[in-house]
Amino acid sequence: MDLNQKRTRTVDRVDSVDPDLVSPESTPMCPFPDEVLEPVLSLINSHKDRSSVSLVCKDWYNAERWSRRHVFIGNCYSVSPEIVVGRFPKIRSVTLKGKPRFSDFNLVPEDWGADVYPWLSVLAKAYPFLEELRLKRMAVSDESLEFLAMNFPEFKALSLLSCDGFSTDGLKAIATHCRNLAELDIQENGIDDLGGDWLSCFPETLTTLQVLNFASLNSEVSFSDLEKLVTRCKSLRVLKVNRTINLDQLQKLLLRAPQLTELGTGTFTQDLVTRPVADLEATFGSCKNLLTISGLWDTNSLYLPVIYPACASLTFLNLSCAALRSFELAMLLIHCKSLRRLWVLDTVGDMGLEAVGSWCPLLEELRVFPADPFEQENVAGVTESGFVAVSRGCPKLHYVLYFCHQMTNAAVATVVQNCPGFTHFRLCIMNLGQPDYVTNEPMDEAFGAVVRTCPNLQRLAVSGLLTDLTFEYIGKYAKNLEILSVAFAGSSDLGLKYVLGGCPRLRKLEIRDCPFGNAALLSGLTKYESMRSLWMSACNLTMNGCRVLAKEMPRLNVEVMKDEDSEDSQAHKVYIYRTVAGPRRDAPPFVLTL
Amino acid sequence: MDGGTPAAGAGGGGSMLTKSKNKGNNHNNDDDGLELGLGLSIGGGLKAKEGYKILTGQYMPDLKSSCSSSSSSSSSSVNISASSIVGTKRTAAVHSVSPPNATSVVGWPPIRKAHRVTILANRIKSEHEDFSSRPETDNITNGHHLTVKVNMDGTLIGRKVDLYAHTSYETLAQTLENMFYGTCSSRLLNGTSEFVLTYEDKDGDCMLVGDVPWQMFLSSVKRLRILRNPKT
Numbered sequence: 001m002d003l004n005q006k007r008t009r010t011v012d013r014v015d016s017v018d019p020d021l022v023s024p025e026s027t028p029m030c031p032f033p034d035e036v037l038e039p040v041l042s043l044i045n046s047h048k049d050r051s052s053v054s055l056v057c058k059d060w061y062n063a064e065r066w067s068r069r070h071v072f073i074g075n076c077y078s079v080s081p082e083i084v085v086g087r088f089p090k091i092r093s094v095t096l097k098g099k100p101r102f103s104d105f106n107l108v109p110e111d112w113g114a115d116v117y118p119w120l121s122v123l124a125k126a127y128p129f130l131e132e133l134r135l136k137r138m139a140v141s142d143e144s145l146e147f148l149a150m151n152f153p154e155f156k157a158l159s160l161l162s163c164d165g166f167s168t169d170g171l172k173a174i175a176t177h178c179r180n181l182a183e184l185d186i187q188e189n190g191i192d193d194l195g196g197d198w199l200s201c202f203p204e205t206l207t208t209l210q211v212l213n214f215a216s217l218n219s220e221v222s223f224s225d226l227e228k229l230v231t232r233c234k235s236l237r238v239l240k241v242n243r244t245i246n247l248d249q250l251q252k253l254l255l256r257a258p259q260l261t262e263l264g265t266g267t268f269t270q271d272l273v274t275r276p277v278a279d280l281e282a283t284f285g286s287c288k289n290l291l292t293i294s295g296l297w298d299t300n301s302l303y304l305p306v307i308y309p310a311c312a313s314l315t316f317l318n319l320s321c322a323a324l325r326s327f328e329l330a331m332l333l334i335h336c337k338s339l340r341r342l343w344v345l346d347t348v349g350d351m352g353l354e355a356v357g358s359w360c361p362l363l364e365e366l367r368v369f370p371a372d373p374f375e376q377e378n379v380a381g382v383t384e385s386g387f388v389a390v391s392r393g394c395p396k397l398h399y400v401l402y403f404c405h406q407m408t409n410a411a412v413a414t415v416v417q418n419c420p421g422f423t424h425f426r427l428c429i430m431n432l433g434q435p436d437y438v439t440n441e442p443m444d445e446a447f448g449a450v451v452r453t454c455p456n457l458q459r460l461a462v463s464g465l466l467t468d469l470t471f472e473y474i475g476k477y478a479k480n481l482e483i484l485s486v487a488f489a490g491s492s493d494l495g496l497k498y499v500l501g502g503c504p505r506l507r508k509l510e511i512r513d514c515p516f517g518n519a520a521l522l523s524g525l526t527k528y529e530s531m532r533s534l535w536m537s538a539c540n541l542t543m544n545g546c547r548v549l550a551k552e553m554p555r556l557n558v559e560v561m562k563d564e565d566s567e568d569s570q571a572h573k574v575y576i577y578r579t580v581a582g583p584r585r586d587a588p589p590f591v592l593t594l
Numbered sequence: 595m596d597g598g599t600p601a602a603g604a605g606g607g608g609s610m611l612t613k614s615k616n617k618g619n620n621h622n623n624d625d626d627g628l629e630l631g632l633g634l635s636i637g638g639g640l641k642a643k644e645g646y647k648i649l650t651g652q653y654m655p656d657l658k659s660s661c662s663s664s665s666s667s668s669s670s671s672v673n674i675s676a677s678s679i680v681g682t683k684r685t686a687a688v689h690s691v692s693p694p695n696a697t698s699v700v701g702w703p704p705i706r707k708a709h710r711v712t713i714l715a716n717r718i719k720s721e722h723e724d725f726s727s728r729p730e731t732d733n734i735t736n737g738h739h740l741t742v743k744v745n746m747d748g749t750l751i752g753r754k755v756d757l758y759a760h761t762s763y764e765t766l767a768q769t770l771e772n773m774f775y776g777t778c779s780s781r782l783l784n785g786t787s788e789f790v791l792t793y794e795d796k797d798g799d800c801m802l803v804g805d806v807p808w809q810m811f812l813s814s815v816k817r818l819r820i821l822r823n824p825k826t
Contacts, residue, residue: 105701162706188706271796271814302809373703403703430703487702512701 037063047072069093074532076138077557080581081119085126093132093157094123100535100575101485102510103137104162107537107573109561111588115139116163117147118586124151132157132183139163145170149177157183157211164190168198168219175201182235183211196221196244202229209233213240215264215295220244231256237289240264243297247280254283263287265295268322269303277306285309294318301328311335316342320369323347330355341365346381346403353386357393365399366390370430373403384411391418398456399424406437407464412446413453422454426461432488435465442466448473451481461485471495475502483508493520500524510535518545521574525549528556533577541571543594549576550594557583558594740812746774746820747789757812763804767791774820790823 032040041063044050047070054064070093071084085091098114100107116138123130130152140163148155155178160166168191174184175198196219202209209229214221223245230236236257241250245266254260280303284290290310299322311317314336319329320343329344329352339360344352346368356363368382384407391397397419407429416422427446435442443464451457451473458480462470466489474481475498482505490496496516499509500523509531517540528534528549543560550558561573583593739759745752753773760766770791791803795814803811803818 102701104706105704107701190707269813271810300809369705370703373705403705428703432699432702485704487704513699 032059034059034063034066038067042067042069045070066090070095070132073097075577075579076114076116076119077581077584078532078577078579081122083580085122089126091127092130093134094119094127094130095134095136096138097136098138098163100510100533101137101508102512102535102537107512109563109588109590112561112591113139113584113586113588115141115144115586117141117144120144120147120151128152129154131155132159134159134161135163136161137163139165140170141165142167142170142173146173149173152178154180156180156208157185159183159185159187160189161185161187162189167192168194168196168217171198172201175199176203179203179206180208181206182208184209185211185213185238186216187213188216191217193218195219199229200225204228204232207232208235210235211238212236213238213264215240215242217242218244223249227252227256234259236260238262240294241266243267243295246270247303251280251283254287258287259289260287261289262292263290263294264318265293266297268296268299277303280306281309288313290314292316292318294321296322298322299324301331304328304332308332308335313338315340318343320345320367323371324352325349326351326355330359333359336360337362339363341399343367343369345369345371347371348382349380350383350386350389353382354389357389357391360394362396363390363394364396366394366397367399367401368403369401370403373430379405381405384408387411388414388418391415395419396421398422401426401428401461403428403430405430406434407443407446408436408438409441409443409445409449410436410438412443413449416450416453420453421456422450423456424459425450425454425457426459426485427463428461429464433465434463442469444469444473448477451477455480457481459483462489463487464489467491468495468498471498475499478503480505482506484510486511486514488513490514490516493517493523496520497523500527506530507532509533511537511539513538515540518542518548521545522549522552525552528553528576529578531578533575535573535575537573539574541574542569543571544569546571546574547594555579559584559587560592560594562590562592740815742793742815742817744770744773744818744820747822749774755818757815762808763811766803770818770820788823789820792819792821793817794819 037060041050041053041060044053050064050068054061065087066089068088069091071088071091072095073079073084074097076096076098096116096119098116099112102108103112114137116135124147128151131154133148133155134157140160145166148158150173158174158178158181166189171184171186174181181202196217199214199221202225206229210233212229219242221242221244226241226245227249230239230253237260239253239257239260240262241253241264243266245253247266247268247270250265254263284307287310291314293307293310293314294317296304296307296319304322304324311332312335315338317336317339323345324332324347326349329348333339333355336359340362342356342360342363342365344367348355348368353368356366368386370381372379372381382402382404384404387400387402387404387407388411391414395418398421400422401424404427407427412427416425429443436446443462444467446464447460447462447466447470450460457478460474460478460481460483462485468491471490471494474484478484481503484499484503484506486509493516495514496511497520499506500520506527507530512535514536516536521536521541522545524534546558546560550556555578556576557579559575560571561575563572584591587593740757741754742757743752744755755766755769755773757766760769792800793803793811793815794817795801796816800819806814
């Protein structure tokens with residue numbers, strides 16, 4: 001192949017290279033034969049690294065595409081299944097993400113799209129030996145699950161996160177037909193729970209299960225079938241049951257599977273004491289490999305202590321289903337010296353967070369969820385002082401998700417001074433437009449402190465009363481920012497302009513209810529192709545502004561979601577993303593691609 | 595989260611949240627500027643508060659399904675009303691003077707369905723713990739109440755008592771005696787009274803108060819009844 005041809009051909013990230021022009025020969029520019037290059041490249045797993053590899057030269061591009069086993073598609077509409085299978089012939093694992101993140105909060109109408117079926121039908125022909133499928137925010141029907149179960153004989157791992165459209169009937173198909181299933185991970189989905197008999201569909205011959213997570217399903221399963229399943233699957237390392245499993249049953253399961261590394265319990269209390277607490281405690285003590293515990297529904301001071309013997313080696317404790325009080329959390333954390341990640345409800349209060357600061361010096365991630373998110377009056381919860389207390393005791397903290405009702409600029413500044421290594425800073429002051437409650441000023445300085453002090457910041461969610469100044473700070477200082485979430489903030493177009501003019505690494509921007517208009521949108525014209533997507537809802541965009549953008553940037557899909565009540569000229573919900581697949585062919589009537 | 599608040603779900607009427615601009619810093623001066631005016635057009639009882647207040651009237655764990663089959667029409671009508679603030683043409687009335695507190699905003703706070711935990715119905719609070727000097731344990735205003743009805747044989751009008759405000763059977767009995775003073779002649783718990791204190795548990799059975807540990811009682815009690823002692 002002509003060297004000049006190679007150099008002038010640009011292979012950009014969205015990969016529009018025609019696979020037919022691939023050449024298998026190596027050239028003087030590339031001394032490694034494919035037999036050497038491919039095995040070396042097969043050791044590279046990060047998809048970002050692989051993307052870089054593929055840009056080096058034609059040979060590397062080829063070697064990379066033949067050695068890739070896992071493909072990650074962050075936006076299912078950015079590329080078509082045909083293009084993917086055309087480029088990568090030997091894929092064994094696919095990760096697909098669909099709807100914009102705000103669909104988690106009901107901002108995206110149903111039937112918007114992201115149906116996995118069109119992907120499955122193409123994948124079945126190209127990758128009959130596909131082993132893994134991980135879906136996030138995709139529309140998954142029972143038919144799709146049945147198709148999956150019937151058409152991929154080597155299928156091993158299914159992970160569904162925040163998907164909807166299926167029922168437990170679909171799970172029955174998976175359980176029945178996937179003979180080599182190793183992983184079934186069902187999380188937080190809009191699932192139609194028709195009963196628990198899907199679990200009984202696993203054949204007696206299935207012994208390969210390593211991961212089983214059905215914590216988010218509501219129906220009771222057959223305990224005896226579950227127990228038999230757990231007994232015969234000796235490699236089971238992750239087991240997360242649902243709330244219908246009681247303590248007695250959990251005890252039995254743990255005795256069958258002491259090798260577990262991740263455990264999600266069922267209901268963690270008893271009305272009728274059938275077994276002394278000491279027994280349960282001993283069982284937990286015998287689980288020497290536990291790294292993660294979650295579930296713990298309904299637990300209280302009587303039963304929570306049974307997990308203490310397992311706490312010393314725990315690295316992740318998910319208490320977001322257990323409404324603990326401060327002292328209960330404190331007593332528990334005394335035993336959790338290895339803890340790296342902690343999720344709690346705000347029932348633990350500031351005092352609970354002080355205990356976190358005292359007992360968990362290795363903590364890296366903290367998420368505090370509100371127990372009563374809609375409650376306005378008489379809410380306790382956590383405040384700025386709990387936040388500061390954690391930061392004092394946990395210098396390694398780099399990921400925080402914090403829901404609160406009040407905050408101050410000074411507190412946030414102190415927090416980031418104590419923990420300058422933040423990579424993910426998501427602060428949600430639940431009262432809209434809430435200023436610093438001490439000084440009554442906007443919260444601009446808080447987020448200014450965050451972006452100035454934390455050079456590694458990748459993800460930021462802002463809240464509270466914010467003016468354009470916040471965005472000026474973000475644009476100026478947040479050099480590594482990749483994901484930004486904004487709601488009910490800003491004063492004018494300038495806010496968005498600042499962000500689009502700075503933040504060189506921005507990939508995902510999601511905005512709702514901000515006063516940003518067309519001028520701001522168009523100021524980012526050249527930036528959107530380097531981003532995965534932009535969401536703007538309830539801002540000041542008009543159809544004309546969006547049309548201008550669509551016209552200037554043909555490689556973006558500019559989609560406007562219309563609804564009956566809004567004015568014709570207003571662009572009520574706008575979703576913009578780069579794509580090599582052209583406009584969606586499956587757009588519902590309320591989605592207009594401009 | 596889900597903007598399926600009862601009002602919005604019912605009528606899809608203009609629900610607007612108004613922002614109080616008095617904390618102004620350089621707010622928008624643009625004509626189409628910061629019209630983040632979402633005001634709730636449901637009637638009644640709007641207290642003036644600073645800033646935005648988000649409130650739904652009651653806790654609704656699964657609004658998506660309760661919001662009239664969450665069909666796209668209903669969810670989008672809610673979405674519209676929460677967002678019909680765009681630009682200069684505000685279609686719904688603006689409550690500019692006194693921002694309502696009983697407002698509802700679609701998808702706010704941003705919590706995924708799985709994290710909306712219904713804890714109130716299931717949480718057992720023990721008042722016996724150490725750290726009891728901490729104000730938090732005495733604080734019952736954090737939303738955790740267990741208020742049950744108390745009916746007494748021969749008395750038409752029932753009472754209500756918050757069980758979480760008590761730490762033991764003794765204090766509960768004392769409170770009940772004080773409530774029904776005059777009709778109870780002696781202590782309720784020791785079996786010598788003309789009356790006996792019973793409760794209805796989760797299974798609907800009538801049980802004698804005092805047999806099980808306090809905590810366990812709290813987890814299964816549904817209502818209290820003071821019955822005439824059949825032995826007297």
